[in-house]
Amino acid sequence: MAVSIPSQHKRAAAFINALKPSAARQEISDSAQAGLYLVMQPSGALSWAVRTKIEGKPAKVTLGRYDDEGAAEDRVGTVIDPMQALNVTQARVLAERVIADARRGHDPRQQKIARTGLDSWFDDFMNTARTKGFKKGPVKASTADEYERIIAKSIKPNWTHIKDVRTIDYRDVEKLLAKLTPGAQRNAFAVLSAFFRWKPVLRAVGRNVIELADAPAKPAERERVLSHDEIKTVWNAAGKCGFPFGPLVQLLLLTGQRRDEIAELKWGELSDDLDAITLESVRTKNGSQHFVPLSPLAQTIIKSLPRITDADGKASEYVFTTTAKTPYSGFSNGKLALDKNCGEPALPEWRLHDLRRTAVTLMAELGVRQEVNEAVVNHRSGKLGGVHGIYNRHNYKNEMRDALEQLATRIASITANNVTMLPKRA
Template sequence: MATGKITKTAVEGLAIPAEGKRSYLWDATLKGFGVMVTDKGTRSYLIQYRMDGRASKTKRVTIGRHGSPWTAEKARDRAAELLEQVRRGTDPFDAAKAALAAQRREQEEQERERAKLAKLAFSVIAAEYIAASKKTLRRWQEQERIIERDLTPSFGMTPLPSITADAINDCIAKAGERASSAALKAYSALRSIFAYVHNDRQLKRLFPASASPFGDVQRPEGGGRRSDFIANNELRLMWLACDEIGWPFGSMYRLLLLTGLRLREVAEGRWSEIDLDECNWLIPAERMKNGEPHWVALSPPAVEILKSMPRIDKCDLMFSTNGKTPVSGFSRAKSRLDAAMLKIAKQEAEKAGGDPGGITLPAFVVHDTRRTVARGCQIDGASSEVIERMLGHVTHTKSGLKGVYQVFEFEDERRAAFVKWGQRLTAISSGGANVVQLREVAA
């Protein structure tokens, strides 16, 4: 058994043993302290001892490999500490074994925590929420767009338990820079995601509702009280903002205002449904909510818009950017519209010498265009029967020739109403002072 003074030079000068063998150098001054060299050239410091004299089994405890942080001097000091434990009756092997077991338990606990947090990563939970919403939520696609646009950039793979109220408030405020309604939508979508977790039996064990940060999150106003009708000034701003956002959504919003159709009825429109010469738009049953064909009399402003729209060769879709599918991204488009309207309102206020910083606009949803069309036509003298047919609310119960005839019921009256509404909307968009305010009449 080789002995000598264990120093850096002595340790690094030890010869590498034959394959499968190990060699040792035991310190000449500190009994039980040594260094081992493997056939791979690895050098490790260790101690060797017996707890109960020569009759007991020899044990060895490794201190660490030669190099940083274990120099010969540091290893000697540690060996002295361990050998003192032996002298006092404490087995370093058992202590090392217990420490290793504790380390493994800690690592396992950390791994469990990492696995738990991975399951609760925002992007993971948001994807699960959308997958579940496809079965229960009619407007799940809008929720998905809000999440992708406003929430994922802020939270990404951040675990829900790590998302603070301050982070949520910052995210909502950032969305609100675009439009106040966008802030409210972001808040609602995020709250729905947290609620999804708290309603799931397995997930809520990982993240109970009591840990939710929403108690300290301020609900945004969303632009004020929502109304059913769009007032004249907002109609004017909306019409002007359509120029700001351009095609395709600018043209789409103007057609919504002129026809009273639903969003997807316009967005998924086909050129084959349009007769510009006769000023007719005949929508087939499969594209209508009530499952029946619907006729719209196109007013002169509507015809003008349709004639000005670009067309993709060999594509029947009126609103498409790729020639294959209708446009999408309605939530983003509405946010752009809101922002453009507010921008125009502030520019007008500044030009008039007012304070643009205090300008706000009432919130509205796209579906309010239908109510606005109905109210405007009512002001112009159209009967409720005519208006119901203009909006496609009436369900026909007869088939054959009678059913086809009913599609065009009140044809003259409907065409006249659409023409008058087009004139009214044109006057409003140009700032006509004598146009009756829709909201005043509706009050």
């Protein structure tokens, strides 16, 4: 006896989610709407179709792909789109309209729009990332910008031959990665992992393509910590670079924060007396609000910075900016200038992130407790993780301030030719 989709929406969704693919293509009719049926491919991909008569001849019209949540787009129910998401109720409404149009002599297939191409899918993916997000709300703006950069630079140019997202398999992923440098491979793989785990793509393709592809090798864990001589060299070079990159580098060393947390710093995130930064959860890697005390030396640097204005004379919200509209992002050119000002012999291979590791190491050498050190850099996997992190609600603000002032004093002594020794805060 043939089984059909139940008429009640929740029961219908449960029924569809329980379906299992077989070796052959399956068609499951709908009990509530005549002519409507669900197609399940051997891959597990699900799509809606309706059978009707157009100009007296039997015709099949593909309405869209199945999704238990459906879509909130206004065009659902008005346009035939093989890639649009349709839940049970939406598919029934659209099927009824298609059949009615066919009876009036209108061919609904002429209203189809092609949205199977990668450009459309990546556009929808990025729109979701910036608006709703995937699990914990919208992704950070800097992360979304990086997604778009990777898609535009590494993925799209190497997938121009792909016209339909449903045809992609793991070999396409591996061929793409083979064309990229190791760093670009890891970045592209990370973006594609999020893309193929995204529910609409998973529904359309029928499987998570990325799970079958060989992942790029992980980079060797970096242990680079700048020596005292190298700290002095970098500090001197940063001073020669000037605004905005020079003081940005110095604040990275004085605070131990991540590059983008300082590069995207806003004046509104600074306290009125400039003695602390408060980063909202959307600006941090672990999604937790973060308080960063500023030492007198860090305050002096910030007070010396210009307030950039736009063409209309309006002050920018960003501390480090050249356009007044967007935060500083010229890290490649900035690093080249910094290395040039470091002189000869050049510092062995180092990165801006090594300044964070260097700051943490200096504080440990000064006797700063591990939990305070982790609190400074907003790291939750060590002393501040697990049971300790759940039950210990102490904010360590005073200890963090003391630690960062000790760090600033040590940096002042290391770079004694450039900064004045600071008295310890009372």
